[in-house]
Amino acid sequence: MTTPNRLAIGLDIGGTKIAGAVVDKQGTVVDELVEPTPEESDAGAVTAVLLSLIDRFRAKHEVVAIGVGAAGIVEWPAGRMLWAPNNAYRDWPVREQLEKSTSLPVIVDNDANVAALAEARLGEPYPHMVLVTVGTGIGGGLVMDGKIYRGPTGLGAELGHIILNPDGPLCGCGNYGCFEAFASGTALTRMGREAAADDPDGLIARLGREEGEVTGHTVVKAVEQGDEAAKALFARLGRWLGVGIASLANIFEVNAVVVGGGLVETGELLLAPARVAAREYAYAPAARGVAPIVPAKFGGDAGKIGAALLALEYV
Numbered sequence: 602m603t604t605p606n607r608l609a610i611g612l613d614i615g616g617t618k619i620a621g622a623v624v625d626k627q628g629t630v631v632d633e634l635v636e637p638t639p640e641e642s643d644a645g646a647v648t649a650v651l652l653s654l655i656d657r658f659r660a661k662h663e664v665v666a667i668g669v670g671a672a673g674i675v676e677w678p679a680g681r682m683l684w685a686p687n688n689a690y691r692d693w694p695v696r697e698q699l700e701k702s703t704s705l706p707v708i709v710d711n712d713a714n715v716a717a718l719a720e721a722r723l724g725e726p727y728p729h730m731v732l733v734t735v736g737t738g739i740g741g742g743l744v745m746d747g748k749i750y751r752g753p754t755g756l757g758a759e760l761g762h763i764i765l766n767p768d769g770p771l772c773g774c775g776n777y778g779c780f781e782a783f784a785s786g787t788a789l790t791r792m793g794r795e796a797a798a799d800d801p802d803g804l805i806a807r808l809g810r811e812e813g814e815v816t817g818h819t820v821v822k823a824v825e826q827g828d829e830a831a832k833a834l835f836a837r838l839g840r841w842l843g844v845g846i847a848s849l850a851n852i853f854e855v856n857a858v859v860v861g862g863g864l865v866e867t868g869e870l871l872l873a874p875a876r877v878a879a880r881e882y883a884y885a886p887a888a889r890g891v892a893p894i895v896p897a898k899f900g901g902d903a904g905k906i907g908a909a910l911l912a913l914e915y916v
Contacts, residue, residue, distance in 0.1 A: 606625045606626065606627075607625070607626060607665045607913060607916070608623050608624065608625055608631065608662055608663065608664045608665065609623070609624055609664055609665060609666045609667065609668055609909040609910075609912040609913045609916075610622070610623055610624075610654075610655060610658050610659075610664050610666075610667045610668070610909060610912075611623075611624050611667075611668045611669075611670070611715075611904075611905035611906055611907070611908035611909030611910070611912070612651055612654060612655075612667065612668070612669045612670070612905060612908060613669075613670045613712055613715075613716075613904030613905040613908060614638070614647060614651075614669065614670065614671045614672060614688075614712065615638060615672055615712070615736055615737060615904075616638060616672060616688060616736065616737030616738060616787075617637065617638055617736075617737050618635055618636065618637055618638055619635065619636050619637070619638055619647070619650050619651065619654065620633070620634075620635045620901070620902070620904065620905045621633065621634045621635070621636075621654040621655075621658065621905060622634075622902070622905040622906065622909065623658050623662045623664060623909070624905070624906050624909035624910065626910070626913050627723075628719060628722070628723040628899075628906050628910060630902065630905075630906065631662070632658060632661065632662060633905070634654055634657060634658070636650050636653070636654065638650075638688070641689060643689045643690055644682075644690040644691075644693040647688070647690060647693075648695075648698055648699075651669070651699065652699075652702055652703075655667065655699075655703055659703075664705070665705070665706075665913070665916050666705055666706045666707070666708070666912035666913060666915065666916040667699060667703065667705050667706070667707045667708075667912055668707075668708045668709075668710075668715065668907075668908030668909045668910070668911045668912030668913075669695055669696075669699070669707065669708070669709040669710075669908055670709075670710060670711065670712035670713075670714070670715035670716065670904040670905070670907060670908040671685070671695065671709060671710075671711065671712055672685055672688065672711075672712045672713075672737075672738060672740060673685025673688065673690075673711070674711070674755075674756055674759070675695075675709055675710055675711045675755055676754060676755055676756070677710060677751050677754060677755025678708075678755070679694075679696065680694070680695050680696025680697070680707065680708065680709030680710075681693065681694050681695065681696070681697075681709075682694075682695050682709070683756075695707070695709045696708070696709045706912070706915060706916050707912070708908075708911050708912045708914075708915050710749075710751075710755070710908070710911060711740070711742070711751075711755070711758075712734070712740055712904045712908075713732060713734045713740030713741050713742040713758075713760075713761075713904075714742045714749050714751065714758070714907075715742075715903075715904055715907030715908040715910075715911050716732055716734055716740070716742055716861055716897070716899075716903035716904045716907050717730065717732035717742025717743065717744050717749060717859075717903075717907070718742075718744070718749055718907040718910055718911055719899055719903040719904075719906040719907035719910060720732055720744075720859050720861065720897055720898060720899065720903055720907075721744040721747065722910060723898065723899070723906070723910075724859070724897070724898035724899070725857065725895070725898070727744070727855070727856040727857045727859070728744070728745075728746055728747045728856065729744065729745055729746070729853070729854065729855045729856050730743075730744045730855055730856060730857055730858075730859055731743060731760070731846075731849050731850070731853060731855050731857075731858045731859070731892075732744070732858075732859045732860075732861055732897070732903075733760065733761075733842070733845070733846060733849070733858060733859070733860050733861070733862075734860075734861045734862035734897075734903075734904075735784065735785060735786070735842065735860060735861070735862040735863070735864040735865060735871070736785065736786055736862035736863045736864065736901070737785065737786045737787055738761055738773060738781045738785050738786075738787060739760070739761030739779075739780050739781040739784060739785045739845075739862075740760070740761055740862070741758050741759065741760020741761055741849075742758060742760075743757075743758045743760075743853070760780065760845075760849060761779065761780050761781040761785070762774055762776065762779045762780065762781060763779070763780050763845065763848055763849070764776065764777075764778050764779060764780075765778055765779070765780055765783055765841065765844055765845060765848070766778040766783070769782055769783060770782045770783070770788070770791065773787065780841075780845040780848075783838075783841035783844075783845070784838055784839075784841040784842040784845055785864075786817040786863065786864055787817075788838060788841070789817035789820055789834065789835075789838055789864070790815065790816050790817045790820075792820070792834045792837065792838070793805055793809070793815045793816065793817060793819055793820040793831075793834060794809075794815045796820075796830055796831075796834060797809050797815045800830065803828070803830055804823045804826060804828040804830070804831065805819060805820060805823045805828065805830060805831055808822055808823055817864070820834055820835070821867060824867070824870065832870070835867065835870050835871060835874075836874045837874075838864075838871065838874075839870070839871045839872065839873065839874030839875045839878070840874045840875070840877070840878045841878075842860070842871065842874075842875040842878070843874060843875035843876060843877060843878025843879040843880075843881075843882070843894075844878050844879075844882055846858050846860075846875060846878075846879045846894060847878065847879045847880075847881070847882035847883050847884075848882070850879065850883065850891070850892045851882075851883065851884040854889070855892050856892065857892055857893050857894070857895055858879075858892050858893070858894045858895070859895055859896075859897050860872060860875070860894060860895070860896055860897060861896075861897030861899070861900060861901070861903050862897075862900075862901060863900075863901045865896050865897060865900055865901075866900055866901065868896065872894060872896060875894055876894050879891065879892075879894055
């Protein structure tokens with residue numbers, strides 16, 4: 602008798618968008634939707650978007666569970682969103698609310714944890730792996746012996762908030778000089794605005810005026826048009842990414858450092874300078890080697906796929 606291919610909904614709550622997918626146990630995406638994260642980004646507004654996505658998926662697919670990956674500190678296994686640096690919600694009982702509204706089992710974890718699960722399970726065979734997700738912020742996921750490392754209550758592995766330079770820029774978490782403050786999409790936006798202010802006639806500034814403001818996407822567009830100033834910003838961003846990765850690789854002995862999130866779609870523009878810096882700051886590379894830095898197989902889709910896979914583990 603053939604076991605039915607069960608489906609779960611995976612939802613990935615980011616700083617700028619909420620991505621959803623219907624996924625089977627092999628990690629195949631059979632349907633997907635995306636909505637912008639509400640500008641107010643409080644729990645009520647985000648819950649409304651989540652329930653809308655769930656309803657739209659359930660109208661077309663029979664699903665057995667819901668998995669949610671949320672950027673920020675998630676209490677495990679309670680599924681309570683305690684705090685997030687780039688969103689307004691605090692002490693939000695995500696799991697409880699969604700289970701009450703949908704009558705389906707719900708699993709909630711940190712977004713980088715679920716992304717790491719997808720990469721470790723469906724990507725290359727890396728039983729010991731660090732995942733660094735570069736998006737609006739920087740998330741981190743650790744897989745040790747093939748399992749997500751969360752700490753005793755799910756509050757571990759906040760890799761985006763290791764301190765690279767306490768005299769550095771303000772991070773969304775309230776500290777100064779975090780990895781996230783130097784190497785995220787938010788950091789790219791900040792650098793792009795600084796570049797536009799320094800050169801009002803440059804391409805970054807001109808594109809920003811056309812779009813209404815300078816964002817990280819503005820810098821990406823400028824790079825695509827061959828702008829040297831924009832390329833230099835990416836080189837700086839990538840170097841800081843490599844510095845942070847070197848710190849993580851110096852702590853953990855891993856098979857690889859996998860880089861995911863939206864910005865990894867820029868490919869070698871980001872990863873090449875990261876590899877150079879990671880090797881430069883590696884501890885005892887002749888004795889320990891240097892862990893390879895590789896792009897995530899699933900890119901920005903890893904969060905929603907991993908959330909669904911995690912949900913299927915518990916039903």
